[in-house]
Amino acid sequence: MRQVQGPRRQNLQAAALDESFFRVRFDRLTPSEKKYLRAMAELGPGPHRSGDIAEQLGRKITSLGPTRNQLIARGMIWSPNHGDTAFTVPLFDEFMRRIMPHVDRL
DSSP states (O other), rough: OOOOHHHHHHHHHHHHIIIIIIHHHHHOOOOOOOHHHHHHHHHHOOOOEHHHHHHTOOHHHHHHHHHHHHHHHHSEEEOOSSSSEEESTTHHHHHHHOOOOOOOOO
């Protein structure tokens, strides 16, 4: 049996993670939580300033506080420093860019 190598192997591994590990978490999110995470993903793996995320969404920081708090409570993001936000799951930013190719405004 021939082993899959290189980029194809990475694509197969990403697909396996997408369908099992990442998708389960994604499916539990509300639409506004998904949009918040997608905006974070647009900025990269993080951490990111809350103001940068708000700017991606065309919103004020204060209007996104409840969504950010919900995502922290769900264990999807955390705050390594005051005003910073980071994904708790490595590679989740890449998954969000695959599953939601475009950033929508809230």
